[in-house]
Amino acid sequence: MINTNYQKLPGSYLFSTIAKKVKEYQGQHPDKEIIRLGIGDVTQPIAPSIIAAMHQAVDEMGDAATFRGYAPDLGYDFLRETIAKQDYQARGCQIAADEIFVSDGAKSDSGNIQEIFAENIRIAVCDPVYPVYVDSNVMAGRCGTYDEKTGMWSDVIYMPCTRENQFVPAFPKEVPDLIYLCLPNNPSGTTIPKSALQDWVDYANRNGAVIIYDAAYEAYITESNVAHSIYECEGARTCAIEIRSFSKNAGFTGVRLGFTVVPKDLKRDGVALHGMWARRHGTKFNGAPYIIQRAGEAVYSTEGQKEIKEQIAYYMRNAATIKKGLLDAGYEVYGGVNAPYIWLKTPGQMTSWAFFDALLEKAAVVGTPGSGFGPSGEGYFRLTAFGSYENTQKALERIRTTPLS
Ligand SMILES: Cc1ncc(COP(=O)(O)O)c(C=O)c1O
Numbered sequence: 001m002i003n004t005n006y007q008k009l010p011g012s013y014l015f016s017t018i019a020k021k022v023k024e025y026q027g028q029h030p031d032k033e034i035i036r037l038g039i040g041d042v043t044q045p046i047a048p049s050i051i052a053a054m055h056q057a058v059d060e061m062g063d064a065a066t067f068r069g070y071a072p073d074l075g076y077d078f079l080r081e082t083i084a085k086q087d088y089q090a091r092g093c094q095i096a097a098d099e100i101f102v103s104d105g106a107k108s109d110s111g112n113i114q115e116i117f118a119e120n121i122r123i124a125v126c127d128p129v130y131p132v133y134v135d136s137n138v139m140a141g142r143c144g145t146y147d148e149k150t151g152m153w154s155d156v157i158y159m160p161c162t163r164e165n166q167f168v169p170a171f172p173k174e175v176p177d178l179i180y181l182c183l184p185n186n187p188s189g190t191t192i193p194k195s196a197l198q199d200w201v202d203y204a205n206r207n208g209a210v211i212i213y214d215a216a217y218e219a220y221i222t223e224s225n226v227a228h229s230i231y232e233c234e235g236a237r238t239c240a241i242e243i244r245s246f247s248k249n250a251g252f253t254g255v256r257l258g259f260t261v262v263p264k265d266l267k268r269d270g271v272a273l274h275g276m277w278a279r280r281h282g283t284k285f286n287g288a289p290y291i292i293q294r295a296g297e298a299v300y301s302t303e304g305q306k307e308i309k310e311q312i313a314y315y316m317r318n319a320a321t322i323k324k325g326l327l328d329a330g331y332e333v334y335g336g337v338n339a340p341y342i343w344l345k346t347p348g349q350m351t352s353w354a355f356f357d358a359l360l361e362k363a364a365v366v367g368t369p370g371s372g373f374g375p376s377g378e379g380y381f382r383l384t385a386f387g388s389y390e391n392t393q394k395a396l397e398r399i400r401t402t403p404l405s
Pocket residue numbers: 040104105106107108110130182186214216244245246247253257258
C-alpha cells in the first residue's frame with residue numbers, strides 16, 4: 001500500500017547527525033562556546049525597505065477594500081513582471097513574465113520538478129551536491145538501489161566535481177535525460193565559467209536532455225566570466241529550466257519565496273513543458289502569500305537592491321575571512337568567491353567525519369562533512385559564511401591555532 005521507494009532512502013539525515021554530535025559535545029563541555037559554521041541558513045534580518053513593504057501589505061490585508069484572498073497560483077503579475085525585467089531582460093535574457101512561476105522556494109521546486117518527467121528517465125547530478133535532487137527522484141522510483149559502501153544509487157549518473165577536474169563536471173559516458181546543475185554549487189561554493197555552461201547547453205540541445213539549473217546562489221557571483229542565469233547562454237530556451245530563491249539573496253529562508261522559469265520553447269516529445277508545469281503548479285500549489293510576494297517585489301526596488309547588496313557583502317567578507325584564515329593555516333581551500341560556502345580539503349587521509357569530530361572537539365567549531373553531499377565529497381569539508389563576522393573571526397583564530405590532524 002505504501003510507496004516503498006521511501007524505504008530505500010538511507011536513514012539518518014546529515015544535519016540531524018550533526019545536531020546530535022553537537023548536543024553531546026555541549027553536554028560534556030557546558031562552558032565551551034560552540035561556533036556554528038555548519039548549516040546554510042542566513043543570520044542577517046530582512047532589510048528595512050523589504051520589511052516596510054511587508055508591513056504595508058499586512059495593512060492591506062486588514063482592510064476590506066484592499067484585502068486579497070487566494071493569490072494567482074502562478075504568481076502575481078507585479079512580481080512576475082519585475083522578475084522578468086530585472087533578473088532577465090536587464091541581462092539580455094529573453095524571458096517573459098508568463099514564463100515565471102512564483103513559488104514558496106527553491107527546495108519545493110527542485111524537489112517537485114521531476115514530476116513532469118517520465119518514470120524511467122535517467123538523471124545526472126553533480127557530485128557532491130544539494131541532496132534534494134537525488135532524494136526526490138528516489139521517492140519517485142527512478143534511482144534503483146542504494147549501495148551503502150559507495151554511497152551511490154545504481155541508476156543515477158554521478159558527475160564528480162573535485163579538485164582533479166577543477167570542479168567542472170564532465171559530460172557523462174551515458175547520455176542522461178535530466179541533468180541537475182547547481183551553480184554556484186552547494187556545498188563546494190565553486191562554479192564554472194559561462195563558456196563551460198554554454199558547452200552544457202549545447203550538449204543538452206544536441207542530445208535532447210533537459211537541464212534543471214538551480215541558481216539559488218546567483219546573487220553571490222563576483223566574477224565577470226560567470227553567468228548569472230543559464231539563459232545568458234545561447235540556446236538555453238530550448239533545453240533549460242531555471243530555479244531561483246529569495247532565501248540567500250534577501251534572507252527569506254523563514255518567509256519562503258522562490259520561482260522557476262520554464263521557457264515556452266522548451267518541448268520534449270512534442271509537448272511544451274511550460275504547460276505541464278503550469279498544470280502541475282495550478283493543481284498542487286495555491287500561490288505564495290500576497291504579503292511575501294510584495295516583499296519579493298521590494299527586493300528589486302532601488303533601496304532593496306542597495307540593502308541586499310550590503311548583506312551579501314557582509315557574508316562575502318566572512319567568506320574571505322574564512323578563506324584567508326584557512327590558507328594561512330596551510331589548508332587547501334576552494335569556493336568562497338562566487339558563493340557563501342568554503343570547501344576545504346581535509347588534511348592527509350582524514351575523512352570528512354574525522355575532520356568534523358576533530359574540529360568540534362579541539363576547536364569547538366561546527367562545519368559540515370563533505371561526504372554528506374555525495375561520495376565525491378569525501379575528504380572535503382564545508383564551512384559557511386552565514387555567521388556573524390565576530391564569530392567567523394573567532395572560529396578562524398581557533399582553527400589557525402589548533403592542530404587538527
Ligand atoms: C542549492 C540549493 N537549492 C535550493 C535551496 C533551498 O532554497 P529555498 O530556501 O528557496 O527553499 C538551497 C538551500 O540551502 C540550496 O542550497
